[in-house]
Structure formats: structure tokens, C-alpha cells
Amino acid sequence: MSSSPTQIDTYTLCQRKWAWTALAGLRGIQNESAALGSAVHKVIEVFFRSGMPIDMTTDVGEIAMSGYHLWPSRERVITSGGVEDRFSIYLGGVQVNGVKDLRWVDDDGVPNIVDHKTTKDFRYAKTETYLQTEDIQAAIYAKHEMLIRKVKQVRGHWWYMRTTRPHKSHPVSVILSEDQIDPTIEKCTQIVTTQALLRRQGAKPLDLPPSPQACEAFGGCAFRANCNLTDAQKVRAIMTQASNVQAMLSQVANRVNPPAATPTTTEAPPTDRVPPDGWGWCRDPKGAWQMAPLDGSWAPPPNQGWGPIIDPKAPPSPPQPPPAPPQPPAEAPVPPPSAPQPPATADTASPPQPPEAPKRRGRPPKAAQASGQGATETKEDLDDEIAEKAAELVLLFLRALRG
Numbered sequence: 255m256s257s258s259p260t261q262i263d264t265y266t267l268c269q270r271k272w273a274w275t276a277l278a279g280l281r282g283i284q285n286e287s288a289a290l291g292s293a294v295h296k297v298i299e300v301f302f303r304s305g306m307p308i309d310m311t312t313d314v315g316e317i318a319m320s321g322y323h324l325w326p327s328r329e330r331v332i333t334s335g336g337v338e339d340r341f342s343i344y345l346g347g348v349q350v351n352g353v354k355d356l357r358w359v360d361d362d363g364v365p366n367i368v369d370h371k372t373t374k375d376f377r378y379a380k381t382e383t384y385l386q387t388e389d390i391q392a393a394i395y396a397k398h399e400m401l402i403r404k405v406k407q408v409r410g411h412w413w414y415m416r417t418t419r420p421h422k423s424h425p426v427s428v429i430l431s432e433d434q435i436d437p438t439i440e441k442c443t444q445i446v447t448t449q450a451l452l453r454r455q456g457a458k459p460l461d462l463p464p465s466p467q468a469c470e471a472f473g474g475c476a477f478r479a480n481c482n483l484t485d486a487q488k489v490r491a492i493m494t495q496a497s498n499v500q501a502m503l504s505q506v507a508n509r510v511n512p513p514a515a516t517p518t519t520t521e522a523p524p525t526d527r528v529p530p531d532g533w534g535w536c537r538d539p540k541g542a543w544q545m546a547p548l549d550g551s552w553a554p555p556p557n558q559g560w561g562p563i564i565d566p567k568a569p570p571s572p573p574q575p576p577p578a579p580p581q582p583p584a585e586a587p588v589p590p591p592s593a594p595q596p597p598a599t600a601d602t603a604s605p606p607q608p609p610e611a612p613k614r615r616g617r618p619p620k621a622a623q624a625s626g627q628g629a630t631e632t633k634e635d636l637d638d639e640i641a642e643k644a645a646e647l648v649l650l651f652l653r654a655l656r657g
């Protein structure tokens with residue numbers, strides 16, 4: 255009897271969905287996105303194991319190489335860690351299995367774990383806080399690394415690769431400490447012991463409660479025909495989950511990335527990378543330095559936390575006097591009507607890629623690890639999602655009343 259982070263995640267999403275695979279032995283169909291993700295994982299694995307170059311003429315190769323600048327050296331991985339390392343950890347006496355995509359140890363003795371993720375949109379990327387405090391996979395992988403290395407901190411990297419064009423990467427890197435992950439480990443322990451008990455008792459999928467709100471998630475549950483819930487059942491199940499709406503709201507709220515803050519640091523641009531001629535540096539909303547063109551073909555989007563573009567060859571500017579305190583207006587001004595601004599998209603908010611961005615092997619500097627060009631989920635997205643859920647509920651009620 256064993257479990258895995260995926261099984262725990264599925265159980266958290268819908269107990270019955272977990273039961274269809276874990277208790278009834280049914281297999282869901284691997285969708286196109288999952289198949290592409292597996293192919294990308296495979297070419298990265300082959301590269302680290304054998305050194306065989308990745309074929310950039312294929313879509314899979316291009317997606318894999320979008321995160322190349324983040325990778326540690328092969329030598330570092332081979333001598334201090336591993337590739338696609340299978341492991342087992344025991345929680346409450348239950349074996350939990352996992353596979354770490356990449357692992358290695360830095361010179362300072364801190365172990366690193368990587369999980370490669372493919373996604374159509376960076377808005378689905380997990381946030382740093384979520385990884386540190388709620389993510390089941392991050393907690394279990396980090397806990398195992400802490401146990402075998404006898405350390406209390408691990409660097410976790412969730413490297414997202416966008417499968418839609420232009421292919422880009424979005425690293426989410428965090429320090430995972432024992433204190434942060436232990437509450438999640440406790441929760442996982444309770445779940446895997448319950449799963450083991452259900453197996454021992456010979457429970458059947460239909461004995462477990464359904465989670466109708468999960469039926470359409472991730473492209474639709476493969477077991478909808480097996481559950482065949484009526485609208486009335488869906489409504490009843492939703493109503494019995496008293497905290498469902500609250501949980502959904504906090505779940506959505508947790509996914510929203512924090513608003514971009516204007517960088518205030520005076521830290522100088524990196525010196526270990528040289529931008530091509532005609533390119534300079536620009537601090538992104540997360541404080542990481544991105545290369546940006548100096549010819550004016552791209553400008554940092556206003557009010558989104560981007561810094562100015564800095565020409566590394568320009569002489570340093572003299573110190574500026576402090577700004578004068580604001581003067582009160584003589585009379586209340588009438589603000590002129592402002593023209594509506596078009597919403598910024600992920601691509602317009604990110605500087606274009608330089609013609610030949612210098613590739614760097616080895617672990618990236620801290621700033622690069624923390625950088626992200628992912629689109630943030632906005633208040634409007636949140637409102638839309640809540641409105642959609644509310645409309646869904648109303649429809650279900652109406653259908654149930656008619657039935």
C-alpha cells in the first residue's frame with residue numbers, strides 16, 4: 255500500500271476521483287498537454303544523463319531549451335545529485351513515492367530540487383508562498399531531501415516552460431524550511447493514513463463523497479461517466495460542503511500573485527552577463543534584471559513596477575537632490591478625463607528577447623532565480639472566476655428545481 259504526491263493532490267481535489275484510480279484500478283486518458291509535458295521531461299533527462307544535445311528543430315526541444323539558462327551544470331548534477339531520481343518516504347507508516355526531476359548541492363551545502371513544469375499560461379504557475387506553505391509535492395520532495403541530507407533547508411525550483419509560442423520560461427524558486435513545510439507534511443500524513451484505511455476496508459469509489467466543483471477542472475474529469483451525477487446530486491454535494499464557497503474564494507485569492515511593487519533597490523545591474531550591443535538592463539516587477547533594447551523599440555510598462563532601462567556603457571549619473579515636498583494646491587484641481595489604457599498582456603509587459611542572449615551554464619544568480627515574466631492574475635480575472643462560479647451554482651439550482 256503506497257501513495258504519492260499526485261494521489262494526495264487528487265484526493266484533496268475529489269476523494270472519489272482518487273478512488274476511481276487507486277481503489278478501482280481505472281486509468282484516466284493522458285491528454286495532449288500531459289503527453290507534451292512527458293516528452294519535454296524526457297529530452298531534459300536524456301541531456302543530463304548522456305550530454306546528448308537537445309534537438310532545437312522540434313517543438314519539444316524548443317520548449318525544453320526555453321529554460322536552459324536556469325539549468326545547473328551536468329557535472330554538478332551528476333556528482334552531487336541526480337536526474338529523475340525515484341524516492342520513497344514514510345508518512346504515518348505509509349510509503350509515499352515520488353520522482354525528483356533534478357537535484358544537486360550548492361557550494362554552500364544547501365541541496366536543490368527542481369520540478370520542470372509545462373504550461374500553456376504562466377498565470378497557472380504556483381506562487382512562492384503557495385510552494386512554501388501549501389504545496390504537497392514541494393513539501394514531500396523537500397522533506398525527503400532534508401532527511402537524507404540531514405539539513406533543515408532546501409532550495410526548491412519550480413521551472414515553468416510555456417508550451418504556447420513564444421516559448422519562454424518562468425522560474426519560481428524558494429527556500430523551503432522545515433518549519434514551513436511541516437504543517438503540510440502533517441496534512442499529507444492524515445490523508446495517506448486515511449487512504450490506507452479505505453483500502454483495507456475495501457471501500458468502493460461510490461462510497462466516497464463526490465466533489466462536483468472538480469468535475470470540469472483541468473479539462474474535465476475522465477470519470478464523469480462513471481459518477482454520472484445528476485444536477486440535484488451536484489447541488490446537494492455543493493450545499494453540504496458548507497465552506498465550499500469560502501474555500502474556493504481563498505483558493506483563488508491564494509493564486510493571485512501579489513501586486514507588483516516599484517523596485518526601490520539601488521543594486522547595480524549584473525556584471526557576470528554582458529548584454530549584446532544596443533541592449534541594456536531593466537529591473538522587472540520582481541526585482542530581477544532583464545535585458546532590454548536601448549533603441550526605444552520597447553519601453554517598460556508604466557505603473558507595473560518596472561524600473562528604467564539602464565545603458566551599461568553610459569557614464570554614472572550624478573547624485574540627484576532629494577525631491578521637494580509637495581505643495582498644497584491653491585484650489586481643488588479638477589482632474590482632466592484620462593484616456594482608457596489598453597490592458598497590458600504578459601508579452602507586452604516583458605521586454606523582447608535580445609538577438610543572442612548570452613547563455614549561462616551553472617546555477618543562475620539569485621536575482622535571475624526570482625525573476626518571472628508570467629502574467630499576474632488580476633482583480634478582474636478573480637471577479638470573472640467568481641462570477642462564473644456563481645452563475646454555475648444558479649444554473650444548477652434552476653435545473654434541480656425543474657427536475
Ligand code: SF4
Nearest residue numbers: 268271464469475481
Ligand atoms: S466526475 Fe466529478 S465527482 Fe466524479 S470523480 Fe470526477 S471530479 Fe469527482
